[in-house]
Amino acid sequence: MHLLNVKEVVKDFQNHRALNKVSMDVPTGSIFGLLGPNGAGKTTLIRIINQITAPDSGEILFNGKKLTRNHIFRIGYLPEERGLYKKMKVGEQTLYLAQLKGMSHAEARKKLRSWFEKFEIDSWWNKRVEELSKGMQQKVQFIITVLHEPELLIFDEPFSGFDPINVNLLKHEIFRLKDKGATIIFSTHNMASVEELCDHICLINKSETLLSGKVSDIRSQFSTNLIQVGFEGDPKHLRSHLNKRFEIQEINENRISTAMIKLPEGCRPNELITELSYLTEIHSFNEVIPGMNDIFIRAVESASGKKTGYE
Amino acid sequence: MNKIALIIKREYLSRVRKRSFIIMSILGPLLFAGLMIMPAILASIEDKEVxxxxxxxxxxxxxxxxxxxxxxxxxxxxxxxxxxxxxxxxxxxxxxxxxxxxxxxxxxxxxxxxxxxxxxxxxxxxxxxxxxxxxxxxxxxxxxxxxxxxxxDNLEEILRNIETSIHVSNIKWTREGKEKKSNTGLVMGIGYASGLMIYMFIFIYGSMVMRGVIEEKTSRIVEIIVSSVKPFQLMMGKIIGVGMVGLTQFLIWVIFTGVLVAGTSAFMGPGMQGQENAVTQTAGNELFSERIETPAPVQEMADDKQFLYDIIGSFESIEPFRILIAFIFFFLFGYLMYGSLFAIIGSAVDNETETQQFMLPVTLPLVLGIILMANVMNNPDGPLAFWFSMFPLTSPVIMMVRIPFEVPLWEVLLSAGLLIFTILGSVWMAGKIYRTGILMYGKKVNYKELWKWLKYNN
Missing domain, CATH: 3.40.190.10 (Periplasmic binding protein-like II)
Structure with missing residues (x-):
């Protein structure tokens, strides 16, 4: 079941095509990472989903139905370029923005109060926004985004400008929202947080979809077949015996040495274990799973035809 | 609540509660009342010295x-x-x-x-x-x-008999065959004042719209808002909200000035006549300032009274209510048109210093209106007055100058119609440029660029 289907969306600006037949399916209840280098078209796509701009062609389905103006109330959006009215008081401003999202005054007030308590910012209610620090303002913006309990949440670089404590607070809230059934689209350059949060991703590069799917699938798809082995024994001995079938990329000699060994195509890890068990004392045996950071760089660089250091 | 109403409310309240608005609301009438009363007070102070x-x-x-x-x-x-x-x-x-x-x-x-x-x-x-x-x-x-x-013989008696003092009362024949008293000086004064006020209000509140748009752009709140409402709603809400601030300010001024002038007049009591003279003199009545030199003091008193009746009579003939209605119409609609143009400027730039290149074509017709005012007042029915009171970019100012002189109804209606028609165009255009402009940062925008935005169909 998908909450959002983006189908072959095209968007042209005067001199370039911002999105070229971009498709992605966001499963209901997932945290979906929308990735891509700067200028890839992420913000344009997000704006199209928010109906700030319209696509030139292609369509977007929300819960299986064509996206319309009414869906605005069911989406919460935290833009990357975000700000607040500086001269306006925090309480008044959050109330205003909540009402623009279709909430009643009373309902907005009640929910705001409970969020303010949760974030321990009650005392800010009557402060002007310009009196708050940037991090404080971002807390307020986060509350505004999630206050109307939207089914779809779109966060564009949500953690920039937060200290680690508040990043954790936010992550905690994002997981809680997910548990309550919200679907979250998460656009970021911070690959560590993608690994930590996302279960699906879509990687856009130069206006086109490069990768799309479950994070676990993509990572195994990008698997390098590298095994890290910790062993006790003579590295030369290991080298001379394994080199016929396996490619030993490097060995760090120590009391317990580590070796990076590449499995040939079609070879299962057990075969290596069998070989190794004759040669050395195995202390550890791990498959090296590529990080999202590596995947990102490899995918983007190979798409632009560059030679990468991994191949 | 309707979203546009919410936006109007915020734009209105956030400005009306500002200290600068409250100060202007108090200072404005004091200034106007001062302009009316001061000459009289000054004159009376000066004369006290023997x-x-x-x-x-x-x-x-x-x-x-x-x-x-x-x-x-x-x-x-x-x-x-x-x-x-x-x-x-x-x-x-x-x-x-x-x-x-x-x-x-x-x-x-x-x-x-x-x-x-x-x-x-x-x-x-x-x-x-x-x-x-x-x-x-x-x-x-x-x-x-x-x-x-x-x-x-009998020289003194003859002299008394021939002593004459003439005051020309203007009486207008209206279409309905009635006679109306009129006073050229007063009419000119009101025309001048209303034209100037329209110009001032359009300028002040038009640029307030522009600054509001720039504020939303630079504070980067605009993307949060347009994910909830259409850019057009945001723009119209702002223009209408600010317009209502202008209207509020204007009404406060009218009422407060009235109260101040009436209050001071009552307080000054017998000195009232002197003030009235001053008032009419500031309204540009040259006839009267000559008459003030009439030698016999008793005669002067009587003349003053007669003159006051004339003023009151002609003031009624100008129909202040009609002028007020016309003023509010031409202010609101002139402001709506210029407000949308100012909104375009605000959306196209990143900060106020960049507005210069776009300001000139917008302010030029407004300033032209002011320059033409004297001409129009001298010949309120001439071709210059007619055409510039039809041309929508100058009509709010020029028509307001003409209205106290009694413009044929069809001309007023035609001018109003043309203005409304132009507003539809300018608001449509502003909406198109605005929604692209507000999300555009760090780009040097020129007219060619604006033209492209106008043709986008997002």
Whole structure:
């Protein structure tokens, strides 16, 4: 079941095509990472989903139905370029923005109060926004985004400008929202947080979809077949015996040495274990799973035809 | 609640509660009332000082010896005393002038009938009141003497009979065959004031829209808002909200000024007439300022009253209510048009310093309206007045100048229609450019770029 289907969306600006037949399916209840280098078209796509701009062609389905103006109330959006009215008081401003999202005054007030308590910012209610620090303002913006309990949440670089404590607070809230059934689209350059949060991703590069799917699938798809082995024994001995079938990329000699060994195509890890068990004392045996950071760089660089250091 | 109403409410309240708005609301009327009342107050303060004027009458014919000590024939007023010093020496007077306490020395030479000149010596510029009083009285005295020389019977009686004072009352024939009193000076004053006010309001509140748009852009709240409402709703909400601020300010000014003027007039009590003179004088009534010099004080009082009735009568003929309605219409719609143009500028730039290149074409027609005002007032039915009160970019100012002069209804309606038609176009155009512009950062925008935005179909 998908909450959002983006189908072959095209968007042209005067001199370039911002999105070229971009498709992605966001499963209901997932945290979906929308990735891509700067200028890839992420913000344009997000704006199209928010109906700030319209696509030139292609369509977007929300819960299986064509996206319309009414869906605005069911989406919460935290833009990357975000700000607040500086001269306006925090309480008044959050109330205003909540009402623009279709909430009643009373309902907005009640929910705001409970969020303010949760974030321990009650005392800010009557402060002007310009009196708050940037991090404080971002807390307020986060509350505004999630206050109307939207089914779809779109966060564009949500953690920039937060200290680690508040990043954790936010992550905690994002997981809680997910548990309550919200679907979250998460656009970021911070690959560590993608690994930590996302279960699906879509990687856009130069206006086109490069990768799309479950994070676990993509990572195994990008698997390098590298095994890290910790062993006790003579590295030369290991080298001379394994080199016929396996490619030993490097060995760090120590009391317990580590070796990076590449499995040939079609070879299962057990075969290596069998070989190794004759040669050395195995202390550890791990498959090296590529990080999202590596995947990102490899995918983007190979798409632009560059030679990468991994191949 | 309707979203556009929410936006209007925020735009309105956030400005009305500002300290600057409250200060302007109080200062504005004080300023206007001051402009109306000050001349009267100043005049009355100035006149309080009693001026002693020494008269050296070499002819002695302007001196009445019937009383002791002899007096000059120039009548004294409350604040002007004339002291006869026929025997004094002009040179010694000059040397001791500072110690004598005289305001001035009037020297009437023996040959005054030939030269028609007298001299008023003083160490500072004598006030206009003093010199005109002396001139008038000497003239009258000399005219009388010349008449007496003709040896006419019953001269005094004849003189009393022929003394005349004419005031031309304008009465307009309306289409319905009624007669209406009118007063050119008052009409011009009102036309001028309304034209200027429209210009001021459009400028102040138009650029307020622009600054509001820039504020939303630079504070980066705009993307949060347009993910909830359409850019067009945000723009219209802002324009309407700010317009209502302008209207509120205007109504506060009208009411407050009225209260202030009425209150001060009541407080000043008997001095009222002087003020009314001042008021009408500031309204540009030259006729009246000449009449003020009528010699006989009793006559003057009566004239003043008659004149006041005239003013009130002609004020009624101008129909202040009609002008107010027209003002509010042309203010609102003129503002709506310029407001949308200012919104375009605000959306196209990143900060206020970049607005310069776009400001000129918007402000030019407004300033043109002000430049043409004098011309239009001199000939309110001429072709210049007609065409510029039809052209939508100048019509709010020019039509407002013309309206007190009674413009044919069809012209007003045509002008209003053209204005509304243009507004539809300018608002549509603003909406298209605005929604692209507000999300565009760090880009140097030129007219070509704006034209492209206009053609986007997002």
């Amino acid at each position: 001026k002693k004027i020494a008269v050296i009458d070499k002819t002695t014919i302007f001196t009445s010896y019937a009383v002791s000590p002899p007096k000059s024939v120039i009548p004294e007023t409350e604040y002007m005393k004339f002291i006869n010093l026929n025997n004094a020496d002009l040179d010694s007077l000059r040397e001791n002038f500072d110690n004598t306490g005289y305001y001035a020395v009037l020297y009437i030479p023996e040959n005054i009938f030939n030269s028609e000149r007298a001299i008023l010596y003083s160490n500072k510029q004598p006030s206009l009141d003093v010199s005109s009083h002396i001139e008038n009285e000497l003239e009258r005295e000399m005219e009388n003497m010349k008449l007496v020389a003709h040896d006419i």
